[in-house]
Amino acid sequence: MDKCDSITLSAPYEVEGYGCIIDVRMNQTDKVLIALPSYISYDIAGDDYIIFKYNKDSIEDVVNVEKIIQKKIYENQDEWLDQHLTKNDIRLLTQSSIREFGSYFTISCRMSQEIYDIVSSENRPFSPEISIDHILCKSDSFSIKCVLSRIIRNLPELRFHNVGKEEDIPVASLSSELEEVTIDEPNQSETVKLTNPTEIYKQLYKKEKKKAKEYRRQAIDAYLKAKDIKMRYMVTDIDISDDSDDEHL
Secondary structure (H helix, E strand, O other): OOHHHHEEEOOOEEEOOOEEEEEEEEOOOEOOEEEOOOOOEEEEEOOOEEEEEEOHHHHHHHHHHHHHHHHHHHHHHHHHOOOOOOHHHHHHHEEOOEEEEOOEEEEEEEOOHHHHHHHHOOOOOEEEEEEEEEEEEEOOEEEEEEEEEEEEEOOOOOOOOOOOOOOOOOOOOOOOOOOOOOOOOOOOOOOOOOOOHHHHHHHHHHHHHHHHHHHHHHHHHHHHHHHHHHHHOOOOOOOHHHHHHHHHO
């Protein structure tokens, strides 16, 4: 299908506070998206507009779509317009999103707040994808409006500097011959003394017995403290079974 046939314009309709609008679509429902190459430079205008600078050959797709829009307006003017206009009239009344800027051309696009935040903090170049969204119709102009749909970050080019010729790394050769190795024998005069197992058990017994004595001392101290509290504060509301443990101390 020819691109001219794929691009469709809606009938004009009023938007309160804005004006008369004609939507621009691809196959009646899809947005007309154009992926642009990396820009020469860009400026942010106000809070929601961005202006890209390009060479003319980089924006040919946008120019061609705008020509199709003018053709569609001419074809539907009997139904949409109150007076007859020639093709040249429509061309002169059309306010393109493209402006000539010296030897360059600029494209003005509206952007959402989300994209604005990304663009305003972006340090590396990106390629914009724009949507030719609608036409704002007035009594003396047809203003084509573009929207920045998304940005595609450009990955930095990898560059290698001072890369010399590859050097051959020598491979160590392994000898297949056996080599005799002398291992020093231990000094026969040196002896290793092993501890008697009975002596080890005695040491363990003394250690555990010492722990038991310490636990018993702590238990007696706690018992005497509890007894002192009972006598001093005349605590009588205590289960008799609690005192039955005293005889074990």
